Structure formats: structure tokens, C-alpha cells
Amino acid sequence: MKTKVIIFLSLLLLLFPCTLFAANYNNNDYSKLQTFLNSPSAIDGETNGQALNDLYNADDTSTWTGVTWDADNPQRVTSIEWDNKHLAGNLDLSGFTALTNCDISKNKIDSVNLAGTDNLVDFNAYLNNLSQIDLSGNTKLQFLYLSCNNFASLDLSGLSVLRYFECVENKLTQLDISDCVALTNLYFYNNDLTTLDLSNNDNLIIISGSNNNLTGSLDISDKPNLLYCFVSDNKFTSIKTAGNAFKYLDTRNNNLSIIQTDIFSSGQTFTANGQGYIDFVFADNEGDPKAVYLYAFGHSDMVFKNWTINGSEVSKSPVYFINKDNPPTEN
Structure with missing residues (x-):
């Protein structure tokens, strides 16, 4: 009898290998990944599965490199790590409710469907061919990388x-981050933004938004945690930074007539005159983050005037060092 059972099971495996092998896997996750892996990759003559693994077998999940399944029955996909694998096409991850991490960076993927990926925390699609994406259901996202794609919005x-x-490096003309109240790191340089509203983003530590078309006044005075701000190559006319203990503030190549910043507890305001720009390099001095070098650079047809405190000149030199132990005094 035992011999007959073994023979019967062997015949089933030969006749229905995929059905039996996939029995322990969630059908949605299994079938959608298999469809993508069987699609053409960015390498001529190879499928996405073959680009991932020379030994790829569509019916053997152990050859689906970079895919992690949980231990439930049926098993669900919890993580996808496919960075720089020459993948291409349309990736449908809809209904992947157990997925928490997905890295598809540095590929040639044209679209990603994230509908129903409610537990996604970390999504990296850097350097692909994406032009749109729906994140409306991804309320648990903490880390999002969409640089070097084709997003206009x-x-x-x-x-x-x-x-x-x-x-970074998309085609964005506007960016609404008003709901992103927990945001600490924001990178959007090399786009085409004209306005930026940071009024709801009080937790920011880094802002990197150089090379856009941002105009008007930038007020970051109410960002107590902000240490690094890179907004060079824009069209700002004024910047207010009072209250920030910066490590680095880069405002080169703007249309600035004034930058205001409080350096010491007494609240001196430093003003840059002229239409040039200022590159603040806030450097620690034996562990003191409030020791600061001020570098003022003018456009080629401009002449630097001076540094002033509350209207009184303190230096004619474009390079000015403020010593915390002997700070300028207010008049």
C-alpha cells in the first residue's frame, strides 16, 4: 500500500507541480509575483526572474531571489529586495497586505500598483521609469524614496x-507636504518647484531643495530641530532663520537682499546687504554648535558691503567669525 501511495503522489507532482507547490502560498501574492517574474526584463532575452537568478524556476519560490515570505499558512510576502537587478515592466503588488518593505531601486520599472499594501513602511523606487503612483492607502509609510523618476506631481x-x-530629480512643479507632520528629512532638489509651504513641518532636521524656482521669502524660523538647509540656486529674496542652531545653511545663487538669523540667546539679527547671496557654514568649535563662520559671496557685478548687527556695522570682511565667548553686543 505504501508503494502505491508514493507512486500516486509522484504522479500528482508530475501532473500538477505548480498547483501543489503553491498550495502553502497566498494565491494573490504568488500569482502576481510569478506574472511579473515571467515578464521581459531590461536584459534582452531574459525574464525578470532570470535577471534575478540564473537558476530561476517559475514554480520554485526558493529561486525567487529577494522575496521574503512569512511563516503563516498560507504564506504572505513581507519583504522584496530587488535593487539594481535590471527589472522592467509593470509590477502589481495590490493586495500584498503583509508587505512592509519594498526596494525596487535602480531598475527600469514603468509602474507599481500599491493598492491594499496597508502595512508598507519602507518603499524605495529610486531611479526607475515611474511617472505616477497612488499612495493613498499607505498611511504607515515612514520612508519613501522616489528620486530620479518622471513624476510631475x-x-x-x-x-x-x-x-x-x-x-530628487523629477519634474515636480508643486509639492504638498502639509499632512507629513512627522517629516524630518526632506530632499527635493533638481525639480521645478515655485512655492514651498513648510508651516506644518516643525520636525524637520534636513531640507535639501537646491536648484528649483522657489521665490519670495523662506521662513524657517519656527523649525527648532532644523540643522541643515540647502536652498541654493533658487529665487528667494529673503530668508528668516531666527531660532535655529544650524550646522549648515546654503543659500548661494538666490536673489537675497536679507537673511536674518539669531545666533545667541540675546537674539542678535544678522543682515546681509546687497543682491548677493550668503553661504552660512555653522561649524562646531570644541563641541559648541553656536560658534559660526559667516561667508558672504556677491554676484560677479556686486560688491560686498558689510556685516551689521541691529543696523551697526561689525565687519567689512566677507569672512566673519563669531566667537561665542566674546560675542558682539547689542547697541
Whole structure:
């Protein structure tokens, strides 16, 4: 009898290998990943599965390199690590309710469907061919990397726990981060933004937004945690930074007539005159973050005037060092 059972099971495996092998896997996750892996990759003559693994077998999940399954029955996909694998096409991850981490960076993927990925925390699609993405259901996202794609717009509404966001080198003309109240790291340089509202983003530590078309006044005086601000190559006319103990503030190549910043507890305001720009390098002095070098650079047709405190000149030199132990006094 035992011999007959073994023979019967062997015949089943030969006749229905995929059905039996997939029995312990969630059908949604299994079938959608298999479809993508069987699709053409960015390498001529190879499928995505073959680009991932020379030994790829569509019916053997152990050859699906970079895919992690949980121990439930049926098993669900919890993580996808496919960075720089020459993948291409359309990736449908809809209904992957157990997925928490997904890295598809540095590929040639044209679209990603994230509908129903409610537990996604970390999503990295850096350097692909994406032009749109729906994140409306991803309210648990904390880390989001969308740089070097083709986005003209992004909807980040509802992403209240998002902490780290990159959208560098896209085609963005506007960016609404008003719902991203937990945001600490924001990178959006090399886009085409004209306005920026940071009024709801009090937890910011880093702002990197150089090379846009931002105009008007930038007020970051109410950002107590802000240490690094890079906004060079824009069209700002004034910047207010009072209250920030910066490590680095880069405002080169703007249309600035004034930058105001409080350096000491007494609240002196430093003003840059002229239409040039100022590059603040806030350097620690034996562990003191409030020791600061001020470098003032003018446009080629401009002449630097002076540094003033409350209207009184303190230096004619473009390079000015403020010593905490002997700070300028107010008049």
C-alpha cells in the first residue's frame, strides 16, 4: 500500500507541480509575483526572474531571489529586495497586505500598483521609469524614496507618519507636504518647484531643495530641530532663520537682499546687504554648535558691503567669525 501511495503522489507532482507547490502560498501574492517574474526584463532575452537568478524556476519560490515570505499558512510576502537587478515592466503588488518593505531601486520599472499594501513602511523606487503612483492607502509609510523618476506631481495626503522623503530629480512643479507632520528629512532638489509651504513641518532636521524656482521669502524660523538647509540656486529674496542652531545653511545663487538669523540667546539679527547671496557654514568649535563662520559671496557685478548687527556695522570682511565667548553686543 505504501508503494502505491508514493507512486500516486509522484504522479500528482508530475501532473500538477505548480498547483501543489503553491498550495502553502497566498494565491494573490504568488500569482502576481510569478506574472511579473515571467515578464521581459531590461536584459534582452531574459525574464525578470532570470535577471534575478540564473537558476530561476517559475514554480520554485526558493529561486525567487529577494522575496521574503512569512511563516503563516498560507504564506504572505513581507519583504522584496530587488535593487539594481535590471527589472522592467509593470509590477502589481495590490493586495500584498503583509508587505512592509519594498526596494525596487535602480531598475527600469514603468509602474507599481500599491493598492491594499496597508502595512508598507519602507518603499524605495529610486531611479526607475515611474511617472505616477497612488499612495493613498499607505498611511504607515515612514520612508519613501522616489528620486530620479518622471513624476510631475505627487499626492502625499494622509502620510502623517512619513519621516524620510526623497523626490530628487523629477519634474515636480508643486509639492504638498502639509499632512507629513512627522517629516524630518526632506530632499527635493533638481525639480521645478515655485512655492514651498513648510508651516506644518516643525520636525524637520534636513531640507535639501537646491536648484528649483522657489521665490519670495523662506521662513524657517519656527523649525527648532532644523540643522541643515540647502536652498541654493533658487529665487528667494529673503530668508528668516531666527531660532535655529544650524550646522549648515546654503543659500548661494538666490536673489537675497536679507537673511536674518539669531545666533545667541540675546537674539542678535544678522543682515546681509546687497543682491548677493550668503553661504552660512555653522561649524562646531570644541563641541559648541553656536560658534559660526559667516561667508558672504556677491554676484560677479556686486560688491560686498558689510556685516551689521541691529543696523551697526561689525565687519567689512566677507569672512566673519563669531566667537561665542566674546560675542558682539547689542547697541
